[in-house]
Amino acid sequence: MPDLVVTGGRLVGSDEPCDVVVTQGRVEAVVPTGSAPTAGETVDAVGCLVLPGLVEAHCHLDKTWFGRPWVPHLAEDTLAARIAHDRGRRGELGLPDPVAMRALVEAMAAAGTTTLRTHTDVDPEVGLRGVTAVAELADEVRGLVDVEQVAFPQHGLLSLPGTEELLAEALDAGATAVGGLDPGTEGDARGYLEVVLGLAVRREVAVDLHLHGHGDEGRREIELLVEMTTALGLRDRVVASHCYVFGDLDELEAGRLAERLAAAGIGVVTAAPYSFPVPPLRLLAAAGVVTGIGHDGIRDLWGPYGTGDLLERARHVAYRSGFRRDDDIELVLAAATTGGRRLLTGDGRGVEPGAVADLVLVSATRPAEAVVLVPQRRAVVKNGVVTQGAGRPAPPPASPGR
Numbered sequence: 001m002p003d004l005v006v007t008g009g010r011l012v013g014s015d016e017p018c019d020v021v022v023t024q025g026r027v028e029a030v031v032p033t034g035s036a037p038t039a040g041e042t043v044d045a046v047g048c049l050v051l052p053g054l055v056e057a058h059c060h061l062d063k064t065w066f067g068r069p070w071v072p073h074l075a076e077d078t079l080a081a082r083i084a085h086d087r088g089r090r091g092e093l094g095l096p097d098p099v100a101m102r103a104l105v106e107a108m109a110a111a112g113t114t115t116l117r118t119h120t121d122v123d124p125e126v127g128l129r130g131v132t133a134v135a136e137l138a139d140e141v142r143g144l145v146d147v148e149q150v151a152f153p154q155h156g157l158l159s160l161p162g163t164e165e166l167l168a169e170a171l172d173a174g175a176t177a178v179g180g181l182d183p184g185t186e187g188d189a190r191g192y193l194e195v196v197l198g199l200a201v202r203r204e205v206a207v208d209l210h211l212h213g214h215g216d217e218g219r220r221e222i223e224l225l226v227e228m229t230t231a232l233g234l235r236d237r238v239v240a241s242h243c244y245v246f247g248d249l250d251e252l253e254a255g256r257l258a259e260r261l262a263a264a265g266i267g268v269v270t271a272a273p274y275s276f277p278v279p280p281l282r283l284l285a286a287a288g289v290v291t292g293i294g295h296d297g298i299r300d301l302w303g304p305y306g307t308g309d310l311l312e313r314a315r316h317v318a319y320r321s322g323f324r325r326d327d328d329i330e331l332v333l334a335a336a337t338t339g340g341r342r343l344l345t346g347d348g349r350g351v352e353p354g355a356v357a358d359l360v361l362v363s364a365t366r367p368a369e370a371v372v373l374v375p376q377r378r379a380v381v382k383n384g385v386v387t388q389g390a391g392r393p394a395p396p397p398a399s400p401g402r
């Protein structure tokens with residue numbers, strides 16, 4: 001007998017209602033509705049789209065004050081001021097704060113996120129405190145959300161003695177990937193990437209870099225990343241987050257860069273933050289680049305926005321991309337589900353036999369509708385187990401007021 005059948009919902013790409021049969025944490029079969037065998041548990045999905053679990057591909061749990069009384073944002077509007085604001089006040093606010101981190105992850109899970117990647121600060125001042133706190137949280141929420149952690153040298157690598165050693169120690173303390181930031185900013189882009197990618201090769205982990213560069217320098221950084229990723233055999237293990245440089249390129253140049261990223265197996269993740277350029281998702285998809293989306297910071301010293309609801313963020317990304325056509329908006333939904341899943345786990349299967357049974361049921365008839373209306377989640381399934389809805393007590397839903 002199957003463990004679970006999700007009955008009468010529709011999948012992306014099909015107009016026919018179906019039953020999703022789940023056994024031992026995986027989708028066993030998708031059959032016409034009414035034809036599934038009796039299961040241990042049944043969840044009614046009539047009127048719903050049954051989506052793969054949402055994948056938050058870029059956030060910063062260690063920085064958040066989510067769920068606490070409002071913290072006024074006081075930084076001036078420059079990158080240097082925001083970095084100083086972050087470093088200057090995180091101690092005063094007691095960050096990283098395990099209670100706030102947990103509240104945020106529970107809000108994400110309530111809204112259908114089943115896998116997330118978080119970038120955790122690693123520097124001589126904070127040491128491994130953030131990495132340890134996130135690793136403990138990952139254990140606590142296992143069964144609700146898979147948490148992948150990137151060790152992130154936000155405040156410097158080559159220029160901050162001890163950080164390289166801390167990155168390696170972070171991989172022993174629970175981090176599962178190596179991060180980085182604009183390799184050229186410390187004067188030696190190749191040297192920077194040799195440290196980050198070299199560590200990834202030695203420890204057989206993934207890489208996810210924040211790339212904010214613009215113009216020729218921004219493009220050269222990505223081209224160097226492509227070259228070194230290929231040379232080091234890191235195909236399908238590297239993500240370039242943000243990639244603002246696409247905003248400086250014409251369509252021909254952007255297409256060439258996208259093809260190089262695709263050829264190297266480098267994925268792109270965007271949060272469409274503030275007024276920064278959004279990588280061209282349609283062009284990237286056409287070139288074969290796998291994309292994901294995330295919130296970036298939520299309720300932290302870098303900015304106050306975000307709720308943890310990834311469908312809401314998908315709407316934001318679609319709007320900032322200028323998308324109106326359903327098929328364009330669906331690209332964002334794909335990035336929020338199968339794209340992110342492929343980047344984080346290597347498995348980009350959707351709701352199909354053999355795939356992990358991470359599911360979210362949303363009250364919508366069309367994929368674009370699910371993005372634009374950000375409808376109610378009827379239920380969430382993680383590894384074949386119903387974690388939200390269908391009679392389960394749910395954590396408080398994501399709410400801008402928290």
Ligand SMILES: [Zn+2]
Pocket residue numbers: 058059060119210296297
């Ligand atoms: Zn970030």
